[in-house]
Amino acid sequence: MIDAFQGPRRDDDVERGEYRMNPAGGHSVHISSNPIDEGSSTDARAVAVAVAVHSAAIDVQRNGGGSLGKGNNSLNVAQAGGGLSGRYARYARELRRITLHFTPSWFSVNMGTDITSILLYQLPYQFKGLHVIAEIIFALNLALFLVFTSISAARYTVWPTMGPTMLFHESQSLFLGTFAMGLATIVNMCALAIGTSWGHNFALFTWAMWWLDSIISILICLGLPFLQFTRHVQSLDKVTGVWLLPVVAPIVSAASGGILADSILQPSQARLTIIVSYILWGAGFGLAFIIMTLYYARLAIYKVPPATLIVSAFLPLGPCGQGAFGLLKLSESILHLSDRSNQALAGASLFSAQDAHIMSISIYAVSTPIALVLWGLGLAWLSLAISSLVDLWLVSELQFNLGWWGFTFPLGVFCTATTQLGRLLDSGAFKILGTILSLVEVLLWLFIASMTLIRVWHGTIFFAPCLAAIGGEPPAHVPPARKYVFEPRQRSRSRSASRNRSSG
Template identity: 55%
Template sequence: MKRRIRHFTPSWFSCTMGTGITSILLHELPYQFKGLKNVANVIFVFNIVLFLAILGMSCARYILYPSLWKAMIFHPSQSLFLGTFSMGFSTIVNMMVLSVSPAFGHRWVILAWVLWWINVVISVAISIGLPIVMFLYQKHTFADISGIWLLPVVSTIVTAASGGIVATILPPSHARLTVYVSYILWGTGFPLAFLLMALYFARLAIHKPPPAAQIVSSFLPLGPCGQGAFALLKLSSVLLDLSRTPDGLGVGSLSIEEGKVAALAIYACTIPVALVIWGLGLFWLVQAVGTIVHLAVKTTLPFNMGWWAFTFPLGVFATSTTALAKELNSPTFRVLGTILSCAVVALWLIVMGLTIWKAWIGTLFVAPCLAEVVPMKAEEEKRGRRGGEVSKV
């Protein structure tokens, strides 16, 4: 158990991302049938338990081995997975809004809003803090660029999308504040994600796709595209609803009627922008599928924690598809969203099954950041030799 705790990396929070988005997709599936929401709620409860278990293991790791925190933060790849903590947390907040608060009342609305604000602080710290660490303390090369570079900056985009969901159940004054903060969060994340996608495109053209062990990370650019489009659609929809309240948008320079016109204009402009972002996501989806199929024909793809990139990026792309279906009243997008959602559920079942099996036999517990610390293996061998000498004596 101590060995597993020592090798327990932040990448494990990607399990909660994939599990959380699966529960959301089932809860919001365009074509519902009896009992489906109950299945979504069961997965949601499982996700909470999973999140707390992973959080407990992570805390135990840094309590028992304090030096590993510094090693992880300064590691050029493992530190980037801190973004998965915030995104996994967002899925729990979203399901609290969609499922728990309508069933159990106002106290859960307040709890969801408080948790969202906590996640705002966490996501901003990760999105802004980790790039500073990258610039000052880590060593990178152009060939090292991969999809995981997107993880820190996407955390604020996911939190912004979560803010749009939370705002739908809040009083107008609280909803306005949440929406305005969410737009700022979107601004801190999506432009940077767009820059990183450009760098990743250049890296693929010059250095070709990543090795088989990292190839599933090709799906990660779907994340900012899916959540970026979904966040804009959700926030503009909430703005439109707020403009019809007695206080309007709460902008002092606009009258109530002018606020309605402004909100309608924002809503109308958001739909084509979301379609453009969705189209960019479609490019990355086709590219990722094509690359993985091409590599799978030539070699075996080893299972690792990176396989969770099959779930959350594709899942948020499915949420943006179903959101477009709703706003456009489009049967085509509705069918596409359902197909993508079913694909995510199937992938989640496969990846979760493999994760449980590999975790049971212990092969998933490997922490690359341990190479940055004083070699513990050598110390253990030394202690073992000393123990052997003592026993001989």
């Protein structure tokens, strides 16, 4: 975050990870890193360089430089010869700064907002007008998603090197999973709130969006671990819950497939969607369980993360809650599919209608206790996360940052699993608990959204740590540096001999 302030630098600010300096312009600048958004090791020198470069660029602009970018990849602000007025020039500079520092972690806002609309729409105890409130929040989230996508597209179009810069950053790149999960929640509400009321063509459009989200999810789920294996520098003490974001995306897409198959798709489309959803669930949850084990070891050995990263302790709640909900929804979809078309996962020509129904009931019967096990694991992790948060809060100040959105979605998907268990088990206890947790999530969403709006208004929440680490401006070139040890490929003898003859 970058914020103008008055006052000298203090040593305790440095200890908290905040760095202040007075550039030559006579104004002071305050930078503090975003939360779970940043598990990187950016030091004070790198941040100071970023501030100096940014401030110098503004000074040059005010003195008639006319550009805050580099080469052909900059956004120029013309101030002379009948150009923009000083006010509009300042707006343009601020818009450039916001666009340049707009990180993928902003899509966590979409995740938290849309899960709130889903919870309100499916709350076990409804009152008149609650569906309308949920649909209004959904419309707001859809608008935010389009705005965030447009800003992100502008960022990587105007500054093409920001793409690989972000991908090669150890923590920034992991937030790409929030884009896929944000899109999946929109698909969910399209199926729940609109369904087939807008016609068959809209149902097909929703299904196509689910396929797009599934492809993006699996690419992120496999691509980010590949970058961690080859391009990132990691250590056990740097493991955070953010590692789960790329691999949870397919689990969210799988649960979304169960919703679509049960509400808007034809039997043949539903069967294909269910099969693909199980594959997505397996790919995501298998990796998520491995990372959760690694994260548990990190917490036990290196203890709880600092205040700026403590919210990441809640992220393991996501795969538990969404994994349980996905299993329940997929098994329910299979059961309804057998009732509608006399077929289950297997082809209709292989089993009779009675056998298909028995198979669907068996899958349903097995999925329910597995979902209960995952829900129990999530409850245990929720208890540990709350205990760790309270213990840290007793001795350390918790400052708001964009990472606080990590509270909303993990808790929200745990609520959906709770209410789904209450409905399928006809359990009043699960329904009441799901309602209470859902109301807590809604209150959290209101508080975090309000705090975010305040900081957006003041412009203090936009900060890209991958830029601070390289001087504050997009690089001209990003080499694809491999972080592992390898023997360089040797030229073949024939090519070497041919080259020697030609040179002779």
